[in-house]
Amino acid sequence: MVKKMNNKAQMKIQQMSFMLIAVTLFFILVGVFFLSIMISTMRKTASSLEEKNAMLLVSKLANSPEFSCGNSFGTSMTGCIDFEKLISLQGRKEDYEDFWGVAEITIRKIYPSTGNIVCDYSNYPDCDIIEIVDKNVNKQPANSNFVSLCRKETDGSIVYDKCELALLTVSSEEKRT
Amino acid sequence: MSFGWIFALIAGAVIIFLAIYFTAKLGQTQQELRSAEVGTEIGTLLNPLETGFESAQTSSITIPAETRIHNKCNDFSGNFGEQIIQLDQKSFGKWSETTTKVSFENKYIFSDSEIEGKKFYIFSKPFYFPFKIADLFYMTSANEKYCFMNAPYDIENEILDLNQSNLITEGCTSADTTVCFDSDKCDINVDYSSGIVEKDGEEMYFVETVEESKVLMYAAIFSNKEVYECQLKRLMMRLKELSQLYGEKELLNFNKGCNGNLRLDLIELSDMASSFGSSEEIREVKIKADVIEEGNSYAYCKLW
Numbered sequence: 001m002v003k004k005m006n007n008k009a010q011m012k013i014q015q016m017s018f019m020l021i022a023v024t025l026f027f028i029l030v031g032v033f034f035l036s037i038m039i040s041t042m043r044k045t046a047s048s049l050e051e052k053n054a055m056l057l058v059s060k061l062a063n064s065p066e067f068s069c070g071n072s073f074g075t076s077m078t079g080c081i082d083f084e085k086l087i088s089l090q091g092r093k094e095d096y097e098d099f100w101g102v103a104e105i106t107i108r109k110i111y112p113s114t115g116n117i118v119c120d121y122s123n124y125p126d127c128d129i130i131e132i133v134d135k136n137v138n139k140q141p142a143n144s145n146f147v148s149l150c151r152k153e154t155d156g157s158i159v160y161d162k163c164e165l166a167l168l169t170v171s172s173e174e175k176r177t
Numbered sequence: 178m179s180f181g182w183i184f185a186l187i188a189g190a191v192i193i194f195l196a197i198y199f200t201a202k203l204g205q206t207q208q209e210l211r212s213a214e215v216g217t218e219i220g221t222l223l224n225p226l227e228t229g230f231e232s233a234q235t236s237s238i239t240i241p242a243e244t245r246i247h248n249k250c251n252d253f254s255g256n257f258g259e260q261i262i263q264l265d266q267k268s269f270g271k272w273s274e275t276t277t278k279v280s281f282e283n284k285y286i287f288s289d290s291e292i293e294g295k296k297f298y299i300f301s302k303p304f305y306f307p308f309k310i311a312d313l314f315y316m317t318s319a320n321e322k323y324c325f326m327n328a329p330y331d332i333e334n335e336i337l338d339l340n341q342s343n344l345i346t347e348g349c350t351s352a353d354t355t356v357c358f359d360s361d362k363c364d365i366n367v368d369y370s371s372g373i374v375e376k377d378g379e380e381m382y383f384v385e386t387v388e389e390s391k392v393l394m395y396a397a398i399f400s401n402k403e404v405y406e407c408q409l410k411r412l413m414m415r416l417k418e419l420s421q422l423y424g425e426k427e428l429l430n431f432n433k434g435c436n437g438n439l440r441l442d443l444i445e446l447s448d449m450a451s452s453f454g455s456s457e458e459i460r461e462v463k464i465k466a467d468v469i470e471e472g473n474s475y476a477y478c479k480l481w
Contacts, residue, residue: 009180012181013180013184016181016184016185016188020188023192024192027192027195027196031199034203038206042210045210045214046217049214049217049218049221052221053217053220053221053224056221056222056224056225057224059225060224060225060227063227063228064227064283065308065309065310065311065415065419066419066422068309070308070309070479070480070481071479071481072478072479072480072481082426084426084429084430085422085423085426087425087429088421088422088425088426088429089422091425092418092421092422095256095418096256098255098282099257099282099283100282100283101220101281101282101283124429152429152430152433152435152478153433154433154434154435159433159434159435159477159478
């Protein structure tokens with residue numbers, strides 16, 4: 001009789017344990033589900049904020065001190081980028097890597113174009129692409145803006161200003177969802 | 178009471194406790210996320226306020242909930258230091274403190290360490306020393322009114338032009354933060370000729386700059402000493418980098434037969450900016466900056 005009752009109690013405890021494990025698993029699954037939704041939303045928000053930053057930055061970047069022509073080429077101009085400053089800036093890529101909070105900043109000379117030559121001190125000014133920031137991450141579609149790329153030029157006797165058409169491109173980091 | 182009941186009660190209590198605990202944690206995480214999101218958005222919204230040819234730009238930010246913005250500054254990290262924003266928001270009448278910090282290397286916000294409200298005014302001005310270093314952002318809460326008493330004519334005009342409802346020049350009340358230019362009896366006292374702003378019993382030093390001469394004075398008025406000194410140091414860090422950049426540009430111009438003879442001065446300016454300790458040294462840096470500005474203004478190939 002006592003043995004039968006013990007068996008019944010053991011059975012009930014076992015049932016209860018299974019029930020508890022099932023309830024715990026259920027809550028864990030619900031938790032994981034909500035957590036994954038939350039992380040996905042968070043990544044989307046982060047990506048959209050970064051994209052917004054890139055979009056707003058591209059319209060103002062040409063006027064920032066590291067890029068702008070100032071009064072170097074006569075009067076002040078908006079959307080004017082100083083080629084000489086860019087070449088120097090390109091040599092300091094590491095210093096400025098996180099400065100603007102974007103994944104890529106590139107200036108591509110579009111007219112007159114000489115190909116796809118990446119600029120450095122040795123080929124300046126006969127080159128097309130100047131990479132200021134180029135992080136090794138997934139990038140969002142680029143935001144771009146037309147700018148004047150100006151420099152001092154010489155024909156041996158006189159020094160004059162030369163401005164060419166270029167495209168300033170800014171990309172933000174794509175957070176994987 | 179049977180064993181089954183006791184077991185069920187204990188297990189139920191544990192489950193309810195865990196549910197409450199994780200819900201509270203989730204709420205806290207949401208607050209942290211919201212703080213990071215709003216902080217990043219504030220930084221992003223400062224981009225359109227960057228000046229081109231304008232002497233100043235003004236804007237406002239309205240946040241749905243009562244918010245406390247902590248303006249922090251770090252002048253140790255990297256080449257440019259960091260502007261750090263941290264937010265606490267009021268929910269159900271209680272401040273929920275967060276630890277999430279959002280940082281920017283290219284922003285310079287001048288305000289008290291802690292400002293509170295729903296609506297915040299921001300105006301920006303370019304800082305030239307002698308070339309453009311950055312745009313400075315002055316952030317104030319709509320809850321706090323600054324009353325500029327007997328301000329010189331040009332400052333009064335500038336304040337009125339900003340059209341910010343919390344910056345007034347007449348009709349001051351006792352609740353306003355008073356800014357005086359001709360006495361030392363106000364909350365903030367400006368000794369314009371000596372270049373000193375006295376606030377909370379502490380002195381901050383400023384100089385007139387080439388263009389937009391009063392940018393540092395406004396910076397000292399709207400921030401506390403800790404923020405002002407740190408941001409000024411960060412501006413000197415950027416001055417150092419830009420001096421080197423212009424030094425290299427000078428070399429490129431020299432190769433084209435255009436010598437402005439500013440390279441050595443720029444190296445000296447970069448060294449001074451590098452060893453900059455506090456606003457008391459700003460006058461010495463200004464002397465060098467003025468020499469370079471004069472040299473550039475006469476140069477055939479201007480550097481900026």
